[in-house]
Amino acid sequence: MERTLQRVLITSVLAGLMGCVAIEPSQRAQRVIPAYPEMVAKCSFLGGVTGCSQMIGMPPLGEQLARFQALDEAAKLGATHIVWTDIYGGLSPTANGRAYYCDPDKDLPRGFHYVDQYLRMHRYPFDGEKEGY
Secondary structure, three states: OHHHHHHHHHHHHHHHHHOOOOOOOOHHHHOOEEOOHHHHOOOEEEEEEEEEOOOOOOHHHHHHHHHHHHHHHHHHHOOOEEEEEEEEOOOOOEEEEEEEEOOOOOOOOHHHHHHHHHHHHHOOOOOOOOOOO
8 A cells, every 4th residue: 555655656746747847949940930931932942841749648748849859850951940830739749840941131021031030039048159140
């Protein structure tokens, strides 16, 4: 009986700590900016990306991990922006998107250029590299 209570207590504590886990995308994934289709209309399409998570039973956390994996895959392709096409957070969370490379001086519409600059400067803390803005 005492052993069973110990197991239940340990399991409960571990499950509680899972909610406190800090999850962040890789540094290269942090440089990929989510965008609307209108924002990347003149940009170069690099390909579709998919992220999957093994966090079964924890949909919000699993969905976030799937997004981060897709962002990392987009960064590997050299993308600057991603347009999310489908995000599923059920038992097997997945995130699908379309990766684009946008030259901010040529490809972005004038109104979105300032939004892009703001997001690049304020989205994530300084990580050791200077951006050209």
